[in-house]
Amino acid sequence: MNLQVTNLFKSFYRSPVIKSFSLSVNSGERIGIxxxxxxxxxxxxxxLSGIMAIDSGDIQVGNHFxxxxxxxxxxxxxxxxxxxxxxxxxxxxxxxxFISGLYGMDxxxxxxxxxxxxxxxxxxxxxxxxxxxxLQRLKLAITILLDSDILLLDEPLSGLDSxxxxxxxxxxxxxxxxxxxxxxxxHDHNWLSxxxxxxxxxx
Amino acid sequence: MLLHLILKDLKIEMRSKEIIASMFIFGLSVxxxxxLAFQVAPVMIHTFxxxxxxxxxxxxxxxxxNRLFSLERExxxxxxxxxxxxxxxxVYIAKVISALIFVLISVILFIIPFFIFLNLPTEFSFxxxxxxxxxxxxxxxxxISGITLQAGLRDVLIPILLFPSASPVAIAATxxxxxxxxxxxxxxxxxxxxxxxxFFVIFSLFGYLVFNKIVEE
Numbered sequence: 448m449n450l451q452v453t454n455l456f457k458s459f460y461r462s463p464v465i466k467s468f469s470l471s472v473n474s475g476e477r478i479g480i481x482x483x484x485x486x487x488x489x490x491x492x493x494x495l496s497g498i499m500a501i502d503s504g505d506i507q508v509g510n511h512f513x514x515x516x517x518x519x520x521x522x523x524x525x526x527x528x529x530x531x532x533x534x535x536x537x538x539x540x541x542x543x544x545f546i547s548g549l550y551g552m553d554x555x556x557x558x559x560x561x562x563x564x565x566x567x568x569x570x571x572x573x574x575x576x577x578x579x580x581x582l583q584r585l586k587l588a589i590t591i592l593l594d595s596d597i598l599l600l601d602e603p604l605s606g607l608d609s610x611x612x613x614x615x616x617x618x619x620x621x622x623x624x625x626x627x628x629x630x631x632x633x634h635d636h637n638w639l640s641x642x643x644x645x646x647x648x649x650x
Numbered sequence: 651m652l653l654h655l656i657l658k659d660l661k662i663e664m665r666s667k668e669i670i671a672s673m674f675i676f677g678l679s680v681x682x683x684x685x686l687a688f689q690v691a692p693v694m695i696h697t698f699x700x701x702x703x704x705x706x707x708x709x710x711x712x713x714x715x716n717r718l719f720s721l722e723r724e725x726x727x728x729x730x731x732x733x734x735x736x737x738x739x740x741v742y743i744a745k746v747i748s749a750l751i752f753v754l755i756s757v758i759l760f761i762i763p764f765f766i767f768l769n770l771p772t773e774f775s776f777x778x779x780x781x782x783x784x785x786x787x788x789x790x791x792x793x794i795s796g797i798t799l800q801a802g803l804r805d806v807l808i809p810i811l812l813f814p815s816a817s818p819v820a821i822a823a824t825x826x827x828x829x830x831x832x833x834x835x836x837x838x839x840x841x842x843x844x845x846x847x848x849f850f851v852i853f854s855l856f857g858y859l860v861f862n863k864i865v866e867e
Contacts, residue, residue: 493867496733500866515862518735525733532729534721536662542730548654549734573665574725582725 448474448509448523448596448628450495455504457490464490468504470647474596475626479639482649488632489529491649492599495630496526508597522550525595527603531582532589535575539566539585542574543592550593560588564614579606587618597628604633651736655744660751662721669717669752670759673710677760680706685767695768700827703764704786704820707757708813711787714752715794716808718745732865742861746854753787754780774830782830785846786823822846 450472457465464487472478480488493499495506497513506513511520526532533542543557561570564584569577574585583606590598604612619642622629633639639646663669684702688695722728731741765772794812822845829839836843 498729498732498867500863515738515866518737521733522735526729528726528729530726530729532726532733534658534662534727534730535724536666536721537658541661545654545658546730546734548651549731549736551735 449507450597450628450630451505451507452495453505453507455491455494455506456502457487457494457499458502465494472628472630474628475623476645477623477629477631477643479643479646480630480632480649481634481636481639481646486649488649489601492526492528492601492630492632495597496524496599497521498526498528523595524597524599525590525593526599526601527586527590528601529605531574531577531585533574533585536573538571538573539577539588540570542585543588546589547592552592556592560592563591564588565610580608580611583607584611584614587615591618595627598622598630600629600631602632602634604635604638652740652744652747655731655741656747656751659718659721659744659748663748663752669714670756672717673714673752673756674759676713677706677710677756678763680709681760681764681767692769696770696831699768699770700824700831702768703761703827704824706760706764707753707783707787707823708816708820710756710760711749711753712809712812714756715749716805718749718752728865738862738865739858741865742857743854746857750784750787754783757783757787770831774833778830778836779827782823782826782843782846785843785850786819786826819846819849822849 450470452468452470455465455468456463464485468491470478480491482488490499494501495513497515500515501513508520508523511517513520513524534545537545539561540557543560544554547554547557558567558570561567564587566581566584566588569581574582577585583603587603590600603615607615619629629643631639631643636646684706688698732738764770794808794815822842825842826839826846829842
C-alpha cells in the first residue's frame, strides 16, 4: 500500500520539530529513517500512525487520508513504538485477544503469534512481569497478528537478544516477501542501509 | 465492541482490585471521621447527611477515576485503541460505564457503615437512590479524566478542573438525596433529578464527541 505525506508540520510549544515534510513511499518499499536525538523521527511515525495530532499537512494511505474521524485507514498501519502499547495488568495472551477484538478479528491466531516470537511459555503471565526483551517480542507478536500493510518500526531491535535479533531478521524477510511497506527508525546507519531501499536523514 | 472494552477494564480491576479497594478504604475513612468528629444533635446530622454523602462520593470518585484512566498511560496501553479502527468515542462511553460500575460498588460498600455510624434512617426508595447515584457519578469525572489523559500534571489538574465543574451536579444530587431521605414524593423534587439527568446526558455526549481529538498527543 502506498503512503503519501504532504507538507507535514508539527511543533511543540511553538518550536517546530517537523517542517514542510513530504514523502512518497511506494507499496512494498522499505524506508530507513535516521537522524540525531530530537530530530523528529518518533514524532513522524506517531503522526503517521494517528497517535499524534498533526498541525498541518496531509497523510494519505492508499486512497484515504488519515483523520481522527475516519477509522478505516488505521487498519492498514501499525506502529511498533518504544512502549508496549498493551495493558500491564493483562497477560500476553489477553492483550493479543483484546487487540484482535479491536480490529474485528477472531482470536484464533493469537497462540500461533506468541509461539512464533517465543512467548508461548509466558503467555499466561501479566506483562508487567515481562523483561524489556519480552515486551519487544510481544510488540512483534502484535505486529504479526495485525498483519497491517504499512509497518512503522521505531527502534525495533531495542532490548532484543541475539535470538530476538535473528527472529526480527526472519520477520523482515517474510514482510518483504509479503510486500509490506516499512518505515524503520534506527540510529544504526549501517544496519539500516543493509535492510532498506533508501534512507531519509532528519536533522 | 463496547462490551469488549468494558470487560477489559473489569478484568484488570478484578485482578488488581486497586480502584474499588482504594475508593472503599477512603470512603470508609471519611465516613468514620464524619461520624466521630461531629458531636451534634441527630437532627443536625440528618440535615447534613446528603451533603456529607456527596462530599465522600465526589472525593472517592476522583481517586477511582484517576486510577481508571492511569491504566491507559502505563506502557502507553492507549496506543492499542488509538491506532485501531474503532470509534474512540466508544472508548469514552466504555470508561463511563466502567467508572459507574466501580463507583457504585464502592458506594454500596461504604454506604452501609455511613448509615450505621451516622445513625440515619433507611426508609427510602433504594431504586430512586440508585438512580441518583447513577446520574450523579461518572460522566463529568470521566470527561475531566479523559481531557487530562495526555497532560503531564494530571494528578493536580483533575481536582482543579473536576470540583468546579462537578459542583452543579453535586448540588443537584445533594438536593435529590435530601428529599429522598425525607421521603418526599418524587413530584416535589423531580426538577433536581431532571437537572442531574441533563448534566449526565450533556457530559456523556460532549465526552463522546470530543474524546476522538483529546486522546491524540
